[in-house]
Amino acid sequence: MxxxxxxxxxxxxxxxxxxxxxxxxxxxxxxxxxxxxxxxxxxxxxxxxxxxxxxxxxxxxxxxxxxxxxxRDEFYDQRYRDNEKLYGEYSQKNYYQSIIEQYYNDNGETGFSTLFSRMQANLQSVMTAAGTTTTKATYVASMTAITDYFNTMSINLQNLQNDLNQEIKTTCDAINSIAEEVASLNEQINIIEMTGTTANDLRDTRDLLIDHLSEYVSVKVKETDVIDENDPERDTGATRFEVWIAGGTCLVDTYSYNKLACIARDDDEFINQTDITGLYDIKVVRSNFEEGSGKYISNFDLDNANMGGKLYGLIQMRDGNNQKFFNGTSGAWNPLTHTMSVTVTNDYLKDMAQCSLPAEGVIQIGARTYEYTGWTYDGDSTYTFTLDDTDDETGRAVDFSRLQSRSYDTVNVGKSIDYQGIPYYQSQMNEWIRNFAREVNNITTTGYTSTGEDGCYMLTGDRTVSSNTSPAQYTFEELTTTNYGYYYLTADNFAVYSAMVHNSNLLATKADTTEGDDEFGNIDKLGDMFNSKEVFRGATSGEFLDKILADAALNTSNASTMEKTYEALRNTIDNQRLSVAGVDEDEEAANLVxxxxxxxxxxxxxxxxxxxxxxxxxxxxx
Incomplete structure (x- = not known):
């Protein structure tokens, strides 16, 4: 009882x-x-x-x-995080594509279409007075304005690439900071919950951090009970909490965490011809990593489609090459000259106007990576690379033994990034410049000046480094007598031949030396070429902006649409989460009574x- x-x-x-x-x-x-x-x-x-x-x-x-x-409902949490990675990716793409579109927009004063139309008008003026120095000087100056336009655009894109590079580092730092906080919270939660209570507020803080992390990179979390091996039936109260990012990289494992370290590429480790120096590769390192130690867990794959988030959007904008990168199959290895021949099949690799292979850089042959110091092209389908025989970090000789007995390996310089980022826009400008310069020079070198002298080339490129033995600009022979073609010309160094800038009378205006000073047959050929010759993506010279601006506008529109879509989904999913986990003041008031x-x-x-x-x-x- x-x-x-x-x-x-x-x-x-x-x-x-x-x-x-x-x-x-x-x-x-x-x-x-x-x-x-x-x-x-x-x-x-x-x-x-x-x-x-x-x-x-x-x-x-x-x-x-x-x-x-x-x-709380874990299903809505994962839905929210899956959406956040897409929202983060497209918000970055929309922002930077909008900037590129603004760069290319023609403001009616300094835009490409305005400058090109002005140059054509000045060309017409030369036709009316071909023997007059003033009209020729005005025309040469208008052509210089076009080369300056491309120089400026290249600088703008390089600065934008640098901004993207720095934001990638900032994003990695933010990810590392969250990883450290989550690892610390895991320890605090286990200390409390091993006493038999639930650390609700600390778990909320941890979930909020994971939500923030999902905007930077894709996230999956896994929590499992810790089992006492001596007494499996006993509830220890402790759990193992893991955070995995980018589809397979462990960021946090209970009390320990890894970091993403941004390691700047060396000056000779270019991936694209127009890349700026110091672009970051990302390595997975331990939490006690010291910069310069070279102790990495693994490479963080930059072309991983599972990466997601702001980090993925930034990398695609910085490195996006629209899948046009150097790739081929290895052939003969010459151990005496340390040269490797590579056979290519893609048409864009057989056209030097479209080539974006850097003069020196990093090449992957099979599973091994080497540095090359130069390359040649046979004009058909074979490139020959000269490999660096000394390791820059250790000073030791590079082991080439694996190359002696191997052939038909896959060879890559860079990776396929399926997006139109900075390298894509740079390569498009380079392609136009090379084709345009070739057509202009073909006409000006076959004509004659108003005084009957042989014409000279008009468009070239400034050398990055000039010496006492090399002219400051590329010569016509360098551009025409080798299989490199106009490869040396880029938006960054595009220029009018300096001698013609100082003496516009070098401009070849005549097609017939027997005619007088005012004969303008060669100028007429230039005008016809501008209006009818297809030099870029099936379009004439003056239609460059239509093509490139269409790319930028479409990319901006797509990114903007996707950002708005995922922002709307973000609000919808968040409202669904709040309907379960949020505090309803009316409901709580009723509960209070x-x-x-x-x-x-x-x-x-x-x-x-x-x-x-x-x-x-x-x-x-x-």
């Missing part, structure tokens, strides 16, 4: 349960506007009944407050039982 005071124990359990519920409700209300906070709920269950050996069997023993738990009534009723039971015990003890003398 239970004690006479059994009822007080039952009432007291009701008071404790109602008090816990009221406190939890108060906590919910106070955190209704706290970012990342999950609504909490008291879990109650009937206490184990007391067997009393009477006809009615067992007596209820009140209520047990089992736990205070978060109300409900638990207040429960507390009042339990108090009333205590009061009633107290009166009964007073009557029993004081008035009956029991």
């Amino acid at each position: 239970p004690s006479q005071f059994f009822g007080l124990n039952i009432a007291a359990s009701g008071l404790r349960a109602a008090n816990a519920a009221m406190n939890t409700t108060a906590n919910n209300i106070s955190n209704c506007n706290t970012d990342g906070y999950s609504r909490q709920k008291v879990q109650q269950e009937a206490a184990d009944a007391l067997r009393v050996f009477t006809t009615y069997g067992c007596a209820g023993a009140g209520v047990d407050t089992v736990a205070i738990e978060r109300v 409900k638990f207040q009534n429960a507390y009042t009723l339990s108090s009333k039971v205590v009061q009633t039982l107290t009166e009964m015990y007073d009557q029993l003890i004081l008035n009956t003398g029991v």
Whole structure:
């Protein structure tokens, strides 16, 4: 038979349960506007009944407050994070593509179409007075304005690539900071939960960090119970919490974490011809990594389609080559000259106007990576690379033994990045420049000046480094007598022949030396070429901007549309999450009244039982 005071124990359990519920409700209300906070709920269950050996069997023993738990749905969390990685990616693409589109837009003063039209108008003026120095000087100056336009565009894109590069480092630093915080929280959570309680607020903080992380890179989390090997049935309360990013890179494993280290490429480690120096590769390193140590866990694959997030958008903008990169099959290896022949099949690799292979850089042959110091092209389908025989870091001789017995290996310089980023726009300008310069020079070198002298080339490129033995600009022979063709010309160094800038009378205006000074047959050929010759993507010279601006506008439009789509989904999914985990003030107000009534009723039971015990003890003398 239970004690006479059994009822007080039952009432007291009701008071404790109602008090816990009221406190939890108060906590919910106070955190209704706290970012990342999950609504909490008291879990109650009937206490184990007391067997009393009477006809009615067992007596209820009140209520047990089992736990205070978060109300949260992991399904919505993962949906939100999957959407965040896409939102982060396209927000970056939209921002930077918009800048590129602004660069190419013609403002009516310094844009390409305006400058090209002005140059054509000045060409018409030369036709009216071909023997006049002033009209020729004006025309040469207008052509110089076009070369300056490309120089400026190249500088703008290089600066933008540098901005992207620095933002990649900033993003990696943010990821590392979150990894460190999550590892610290894992330890705090386990310390608390091994005592038998639930660290709700710390778990909310951790989930909020994972939400932030998902905007930078794709995220998957895995939490498993830690098992006591000596007593597998015992609930340890501890868990192993793992964070995996980019489809397969471990970032956090409970108390330990890895980092993403940005390692700048050396000056001779270019991937694209127009890349700036110091672009970052990303390595996975341990948390105690020291810069310069060279101790890496693995490479962080930059063309990983599972990467997602802002980091993926930034890398695609910085490195996007629209899948046009150097790739071929290895052939003969010459151990004496350290040269390797490579056979290519892609048409764009057989056209020097489209070639974006850097003069020196890093080449991957099979599974090994080497540095090359130069290359040649046979004009058909074979490139020959000269490999550096000394390791720059160690100063030791490079081991080429694997190349001697191998052929038909896959050879790559860079990787296929399926997006139109900075390298793509640079290569498109280079292609136009090379084709345009070739057509102009073919005409000017076959004509004659107004005084009957042989014409000279008009368009060339400034050398990056000039010496006493090399002219400051590429000669016509260099551009025409080798299989490199006009490869040396880029948007960065595009220029009018310096001698013609100083003496416009070098411009070949005549097609027939027997005619007078005002004969303009060669100028007429130039005009016809501008209007009818297809030099770029099936279009004439003056239609360059239409082609390139169409790319930029389409990319911006697509990125903007996707950003808005994923932003709308972000709000929808977040509202779904809030419907489960968020604090509803009206609901909490109703709960407050409900638990207040429960507390009042339990108090009333205590009061009633107290009166009964007073009557029993004081008035009956029991």
